[in-house]
Amino acid sequence: MRYLDEYRDPRLAAVLLERLRGVATRPWRLMEVCGGQTHTIVRQGIDELLPAGIRMIHGPGCPVCVTPLETLDRAMAIAARPGTLFTSFGDMLRVPGSHTDLLALRARGCDVRVVYSPMDAVELARRHPDRHVVFLAVGFETTAPANAMAVLRAAGLGLANFSLLVSHVLVPPAMTAVLDAPGCRVQAFLAAGHVCAVMGWTQYLPLVARYRVPVVVTGFEPLDLLEGILMAVTQLEQGRAEVENQYARAVRREGNTAAQEAVRRVFRVADQAWRGVGTIAGSGLVLAEEYAAFDAARRFDVGRLVVRERAECIAGAVLTGTKVPTDCGAYGTACTPRTPLGAPMVSSEGTCAAYYSAGRSAAPEDEGAVP
């Protein structure tokens, strides 16, 4: 159990919790979509402070976790080719593929480098005309504009030695998939604040209308989350289902239109496989035909890939919120951040890693009586 004085403003947190206790008359289950939010909730013990019956279900919003095993195996096959300079965000390096990981490949002499931005990968291509630079382009709507600009930049500079291995996922179709899943227990969503900073929030209006489910755009600080939870529970108690914006200091209704425009130019929407979850219609981005020359998957034929998931890993159930990490037999024993069996134990945004770093050994109490 955490204590309120660990919060930035413990008095404000206490006030929000008090109001939540005043508002909640029944058990409710809310899903936070973003892995960054999961991390804050678990690390700060927010779920343990909530009134009994208010339950947070952790969503699939960890880009590292949902990148398909096939994409990872392809990345490693490409990275192992002579002449390749392979680049990636740092958190992808330790994700286990079927046989190995990128870090192990690097130790064996492959040129695998961590970049802070995809533009750094473009710069490497400019500086190494004799090498082919590949960037592993993963992530949600927050990283898509950056990857789009990298392609536009490489095209503008006429770089023939740069390409992306793309595995992009979109949030709203994943939320729809969560709601459509049999036995769905989610009654309201906290939407990911930074995804909305890019995309705006009107894209949730159809979902709210169709499923009558409240969506609250929420930031990722502890107080943001408490306020987002209060707003969502208030809607549920009042029988309302609307899009509300808790994170107005960073999110505008229309989002960042320049970024959306670049994404529309470079990518097109396609069906996408989510590791552990399955294929979700219209939930991904692939390079538009005009930019096909920058598609590493088309450029490099690596033959047929035979993928093999670890049998003991229940990451799929963890990602969709039907199980928690402590339900997994490998959690904290065979699987730790130093010896991860599955992606959710690798990424700082993964639920298993969040549980582990917070020292969790049991799930929070399930819906009890409301005081």
Place this chain on the structure above:
Amino acid sequence: MCLGIPGRVTTTDRDDGLLMGTVDFGGVRKRVCLEYLPDVRPGEYVIVHVGFAITMVDAAEAERTLRVLRAMGDAVAAELGERLP
């Protein structure tokens, strides 16, 4: 990679036509692409994802967020490539 970090734009410039700038994240300075916020001015605060400013944010709010992020050292180091001082 999804953790956006707020910082203050200190300078802006053009690099081969691309709108770039230097952003100060509570002491750590980084080159950031500003193409998606073409109207941003030095002194203003932005939230940065993987080297791109994606939205403006109120100055006081940005300072508060940085204080919270300092307590989350590992996650920030993964995002910025170095720790906040």
